[in-house]
Amino acid sequence: MTDTAHETWMMWLRDAHAMEAQAETMLNAQIGRLETYPAIRMRMEQHLRETTAQRDALSRLLETHGDSASAIKDTMGKLMAAGQGLSGVFAADEVMKGSLASYTFEHMEIASYRMLIAGAQELGMTDAVAVLEPILQQEIAMADWLSENLAPLTRSFLARADSDLQAKR
Amino acid sequence: MTDTAHETWMMWLRDAHAMEAQAETMLNAQIGRLETYPAIRMRMEQHLRETTAQRDALSRLLETHGDSASAIKDTMGKLMAAGQGLSGVFAADEVMKGSLASYTFEHMEIASYRMLIAGAQELGMTDAVAVLEPILQQEIAMADWLSENLAPLTRSFLARADSDLQAKR
Numbered sequence: 001m002t003d004t005a006h007e008t009w010m011m012w013l014r015d016a017h018a019m020e021a022q023a024e025t026m027l028n029a030q031i032g033r034l035e036t037y038p039a040i041r042m043r044m045e046q047h048l049r050e051t052t053a054q055r056d057a058l059s060r061l062l063e064t065h066g067d068s069a070s071a072i073k074d075t076m077g078k079l080m081a082a083g084q085g086l087s088g089v090f091a092a093d094e095v096m097k098g099s100l101a102s103y104t105f106e107h108m109e110i111a112s113y114r115m116l117i118a119g120a121q122e123l124g125m126t127d128a129v130a131v132l133e134p135i136l137q138q139e140i141a142m143a144d145w146l147s148e149n150l151a152p153l154t155r156s157f158l159a160r161a162d163s164d165l166q167a168k169r
Numbered sequence: 170m171t172d173t174a175h176e177t178w179m180m181w182l183r184d185a186h187a188m189e190a191q192a193e194t195m196l197n198a199q200i201g202r203l204e205t206y207p208a209i210r211m212r213m214e215q216h217l218r219e220t221t222a223q224r225d226a227l228s229r230l231l232e233t234h235g236d237s238a239s240a241i242k243d244t245m246g247k248l249m250a251a252g253q254g255l256s257g258v259f260a261a262d263e264v265m266k267g268s269l270a271s272y273t274f275e276h277m278e279i280a281s282y283r284m285l286i287a288g289a290q291e292l293g294m295t296d297a298v299a300v301l302e303p304i305l306q307q308e309i310a311m312a313d314w315l316s317e318n319l320a321p322l323t324r325s326f327l328a329r330a331d332s333d334l335q336a337k338r
Contacts, residue, residue, distance in 0.1 A: 096284060114323075
């Protein structure tokens with residue numbers, strides 16, 4: 001494989017790094033709005049810790065493969081701003097919209113890591129596969145948790161909407 | 170269950186209808202860019218036909234539950250414009266970004282239908298469950314197809330990036 005394929009892969013890795021920074025912003029925004037849903041809040045807090053560690057791991061992988069620490073920091077600055085805008089859109093509505101956004105975002109992450117892992121295998125980068133595979137598993141676990149909780153959360157949310165109205169009558 | 174819960178559910182159904190309109194725009198944009206990937210193109214064309222039928226089914230369900238045809242049409246007009254902007258962002262890059270976007274979007278659809286189905290069950294709307302369940306299955310089938318094809322597509326894409334460069338040397 002040549003420089004073109006490797007450079008394409010590096011671009012994907014930079015995107016994944018930015019994506020995790022966005023995930024941190026989104027998770028922080030959601031955690032702040034989940035006082036009355038302690039189980040979801042606890043799982044999101046756990047995933048925020050995982051996400052911070054993932055971003056650090058991707059940052060080290062970028063450096064190992066030739067990106068300078070200052071280049072990584074520059075990109076981060078730009079993307080944190082974009083991420084704040086995005087999380088504003090997602091967090092503007094209630095807990096259901098937040099869950100839908102989280103589930104969707106987790107699958108963007110899953111697809112990104114599957115691409116990165118397939119690419120790293122093709123390019124013979126075993127060090128990268130070793131970093132990325134555990135991250136993929138964390139994203140899959142989070143997506144599965146969100147998926148299992150979506151139907152019970154919906155029922156609980158609609159029941160609350162109902163009892164809130166009853167209380168006002 | 171009261172009017173509040175039902176009105177919330179109707180809002181979700183309107184969102185799902187708008188989402189399918191966005192899906193049509195995105196699929197059309199992607200199909201136009203996939204000349205050299207006939208297998209993906211064929212699957213996307215199939216899903217575009219499914220998506221159009223899904224939008225019609227949601228439109229009928231909205232009417233059954235009290236939305237007027239003209240209200241549905243008004244919302245559509247606004248959202249088609251938003252959808253075109255979104256599909257422009259997604260389609261600006263190459264086939265890999267398109268696949269990532271499609272996979273992500275499919276999961277937004279899956280989560281939306283799971284919410285709608287759980288809500289319809291809670292509200293005792295069996296007619297809606299009967300319409301929404303087959304749509305959910307189509308979205309899951311499309312997401313599975315995209316998931317299975319992501320790794321082989323990545324390898325093929327990087328190999329092409331490689332041979333394109335070789336050809337220029």
